[in-house]
Amino acid sequence: MVGRVIARLRSSRTLAALSPQTAVLLGIAVLVRFVLVLAVVPDIQAAWFVPFLDNAVEHPSWDPWQSFLDRGGDPASFPYGPVMFAWFGVWAFLTSWLPAPWGTQIGVSLGLLVLELLLWALVSRWNRAASRLALLLIAFSPVAVYAGYVHGQLDMLPTVLIFASALLLRERRWSASGVLAGLAVAAKFSSVFVPPLVLIFLLRNVRFREHTRAYVLGLLPGLLLTVLPVLFPGYRTMVLETPTSQTAVSYALELGPGLSLVVLPVVYLALAGLLYRFKRGNPDIVVLVLGVMLTAVTLLTPASPGWYVWSIPFLAVLATPLGRQAVAAVWVFWALATVTLALRASPASWRGSDGPDGRFVEVGSFVNRTGTLGALLSTATILVGVLMLVLIYRRARPRLDMYRLSGSPMSVAIAGDSGTGKDTLCISLANVFGVSATSFLMGDDYHLYDRKAPLWKVTTHLHPAANDLPSMNRDALSLMQGQPVSAVHYDHTRGRFTKPRPIRQRELVVVNGLHALTSEEVRRTADLTVFTSMDERLRRQLKINRDVGQRGHALEGVVASIERRYPHAHRFIEPQADLASIVFRLEPVRPLPVEERVDDRPVEMTLVAYLRGSSFVEKLQRALISIANCPTWIEYLGTPGSVRVVVHPEHLRPADTAAVAQHLIERPEELFTGTPVWLDKSRGAMQLITVLALLERRKNGRVR
């Protein structure tokens, strides 16, 4: 067992990546804690936790709380749930055979130390790139050392459980996240603050809503462990009637006689409301709000030192990517909080000394014990804490919502003649972002007449007058601004319109139609505008293959139909190419035969993309060549910022496309709920160019 642990540690990428200096610093931090474990006995443990655990070890019972009360124990001694009792009970049992002054107390302290090391492991897993600084920040957090090893609070257990739950939430392991959040509640009831925030996030975000059930089911074991012991009278007395529950309403603004505004619930509801606003958030946003909420509790209540432990891992992982200023702000906040707490909370005694007397009182004794100095320090702690939270929130929010999905959905407008690959591109985008995360607005649904209408004898679908473009543009704008719309649907198999159907706003809105770029307002509102085109001989060949080869129409009729559309295509469709940010053109590598007939042999294609104002193309070229082994060439055009990218994607496999995407897309966790489906050949190359252009524009905060 020990050998396996050592082998695991040796193979740990995080440990291997630590520099010798970092390893030494972490070693010192562990040593300091270990010395404190050996040398110091926190008064609160000696007076409260140890007698309770001693009693539990000596007199095992289903209701250890009542057993303790029956023997004259202090009801305030162990206001925690069964999970807390189980963890520290095991450690107490393991060391209970040791003689005084060691006994169960050393077990409690060792249990804390193990939990903290576990927390370090979780923090290092959070963000491997920033794990060194985050680890050092929590290792040298004065409040972690003080609250755990000097003051002796046990809050490290719910902290580890809540942080691990957040980590699992981030990894999309919904049930497991729920299980740990539930166990946190069963460890300390105050953890009940957390699940509602996660539930608001899950219910509010369409793409995550389906996982609510898994999270709630995960919560159940912990909630049962919390609720079932209510049958025990001792549990009700010691856990549910704990005076610490009153601290949540201790800070209030007096608004008039008999009327006061309790601060913490107001702030909690405000944060819940903030989370509710994120229609397209991601789990990192929940972590940010949780970090702010857990810190706010310490600022807005006469919190015990244990409360400060809760926010430690959240502040560490949120602050470290934000730079030295944020890290310094967190550390200064912790240092000030530690001094403030040390002046007013119960101290520790050297091991072997007499320890606290029988009049030990903890809850309610924090305030006004240290006079003016304490008041000043408290004020400074709150002030620095508020400034730190503002700094972290303002800096972290744009990083954690890099593509500004919380503000509005992503949107792409795709225009082009029929048979040039508009629908294929739409489906390719839905493959990446998920069908359930994509709303389609199809131009065909806005044709004015169905297939059998006589008007088609004198005009084509390409003529703007044959389409209800005002309605299409109005609906496109509504969807892109996050509003649902309702539209009839053109059924291509029957050539008729269906009754209106709702189109809900989702993470990605795709407007796809012959005239999708005719409205200036739509072009301005869409994040990305795309025009698809194709070598004309290739387009004719593909159309002949489909209409003659698959649908059995006469070749002459098909060719006549193609040629009848040319005047309208030149006049109304092709000019949109000049209005698009990206123009795709598919060309055959080898010239196609002049004679027109059904020819189903695969055509090897080159993708040509004209792009304006995109700065990712050089990186894409590098990745396509080096990672995907896909020849790619960039030609810089005369118009500033315009390039022609030529890709030969014939040997591009889905795994190559995925690897290039993995290499180039930052924070994919914000974008994809499931595994994106990347395609091969020209479809894969078009996916990459469209998605990268879209994300670049979102990231750069394109102003609408």
Place this chain on the structure above:
Amino acid sequence: MTATTMPTMVVFDLDDTLYEYAPCDAAGKAALFRFAAEELGVMSPAFEQAYAQARVNVKKRLGPTASSHSRLLYCHEAMELVGLRSEPHVALVMEQEYWRNYMLAMELRPGVGDLLQTLRFNDVVTAIVTDLTAQIQFRKLYHLDIAKLIDHVVCSEETALEKASLQPFELLASRVAPDALDCVWFVGDQDFDAPVDALVEKGVIRDGFGFVHGATGQERVQHWNSVREVEDLLERSAGRAA
């Protein structure tokens, strides 16, 4: 001791010198073995053994040549060994599977970019002499985005034999201006990446100094751990030259 003299050219090895080889190879092999299991139905222990044996066979047959490192040949041989005969398309796909994942794991060693920039700033010629086929080595250089800071690249595919034969170094010497050969520094991971004594003795270079990871019997070659050590020495040399 020429380490105190400003170099006229610095010749780098590529693999395991400018980036760490082991994680890349591990990532490539893991992907390859996964592919063999999922697509060919040849489970990992069997294919791993076949691949290892294929590597031994290819190296033994080809000797010290660039193609003796070819993953395409290893995959091709491995498929023969597991009884799948020749499947050129599958071998090509497997080779790309290996290199794609290898590239994704590649990261320049800390300080490489700075060192190359310093050399460029000081008008020191930079070169890479590397044992492997040119196509993949060029892909690596392009991926690492350092090609713009390298003046000359010689791959052992361009010569009959590999670096241990000195042929690639001789090819490099024939491509550079004669004064670039006055004081040449070599940075690599193995002894044969810095054959200073042999090259001086053959008259290919006039003087030189080497840095390698392992132990070396050459007087003019020292051990290095980090790129920063080379840059420190370079800056000291530049200071003296100034």
